[in-house]
Amino acid sequence: MKASVGILAAAYCLPAARRTAQEIFRDEGVNLGPGLEARLGIAEVPVCNGETASNLAVEAAREALRRAGVDPMQVDVVVEYSVLPQEYLVPVWNMSNKVQAEVGASKSFVVGFSGGGATNFLVALSSAVAMLQENENLKTALLVTGDVAIPGNRVLNPSDPVTVLGDSASAVVLQRGTTSAVMDTDLWSDGTNHDICYIPGGSLIHPDDAELYRLQLDKQRYDAFPKTDIVRDMSTTLLKRAGIHWDDLACVIYPNISSEDQNQLQQVFNGKMAPACAFNRTTHGHLQGTDFVLNYLSVLEKRELRPGDYMLAVSHGMGALAGVSLIRC
Structure with missing residues (x-):
């Protein structure tokens, strides 16, 4: 083992x-x-x-x-x-x-x-x-x-x-x-979305074009990506593999992209998203991967978890790389 x-x-x-x-x-x-x-x-x-x-x-x-x-x-x-x-x-x-x-x-x-x-x-x-x-x-x-x-x-x-x-x-x-334990993680990527969110300038193709040195998002493809379906299916598979039921989850943490984004995922997880996610989104905006650390620590500081509780960390990765991790506190 x-x-x-x-x-x-x-x-x-x-x-x-x-x-x-x-x-x-x-x-x-x-x-x-x-x-x-x-x-x-x-x-x-x-x-x-x-x-x-x-x-x-x-x-x-x-x-x-x-x-x-x-x-x-x-x-x-x-x-x-x-x-x-x-x-x-x-x-x-x-x-x-x-x-x-x-x-x-x-x-x-x-x-x-x-x-x-x-x-x-x-x-x-x-x-x-x-x-x-x-x-x-x-x-x-x-x-x-x-x-x-x-x-x-x-x-x-x-x-x-x-x-x-x-x-x-x-x-x-x-x-x-x-x-405590990071029990399992599932990752899934869609290679066709390699350029759904990227910076075209400053690279070998466009080394000198300052106007292209911007993080850009293809909104049409981003909206079309089945974000909620992907993370729901990945979470279901991961929990089943671990022998854990949805009801056993104490909370879910998620990136602080927007209220709209978090509300969509709140519905997927039946209201289990930690309230700290919404609070931190309002006061910090989106901090990339630090969103997870900020939300994780906020949940611990508010004593919302007990030793042995299960937490799910979920991200759709802007349509290019989705992930789900199961953590036992």
Whole structure:
């Protein structure tokens, strides 16, 4: 039987400055009417004012290790789950290497994932759990991310906005042999949607076109993607495999994309979505994979879970990469 791997501790780091959705929409030349405001359900977001994604990530990693009581030299692997562009060209430069160096995790090696939206966190979670379970020489993993929006590109899809992006970093410490456990994860990708949400500029095809250096969304394909059906089917399969009934779930956590998006998933999960998801969406906007860490910690802080309770973490990955993870607290 495989040893359990669970979450020892988690932390997030936010920049001090904040901007309201009204201010962001005005600055980006987008009208925020009452109907759209209600559909998004985002009042303000944290924004960097001189901070870098990597520095925020270092702080989050240090805090997560402190909470876990883990010496950085005990970390065997650092797994990055960032989504947005980093400070220098990737993969020649990778933020997780800087995190490894600055937290002092010199015994570890570094891997990273990108391109899956908030589902990147679930990919990192699943991969780290598998490494710790299958390799007896690995015991502790540090998951880390830092995401800062491209300047002037916080409103995703200005012609028909889907969300408002905030800046953040987060980190999670996993360890083998814990009482809590990441029990299972299912991932599903649709390769035809590889360009449903991407940045066309700054690459080899369009290296010098600043106008294309924007996170773009194909809204028509995004709307057509059967988001609720996919996550419902994946969740049903995962729970059945684990021998757990829907009624056994204490709560579901989900990315903070918009009120509309969360309401659709609330119906799928029969009202089990944690109230913290809606609150954090309103006060932070969409923070990519950090949404999961923020919502997870909020649920724990509100003492909504008891030891042994089951939590489901779910993401449709903007139509490109969906994921579901079952966690026993």
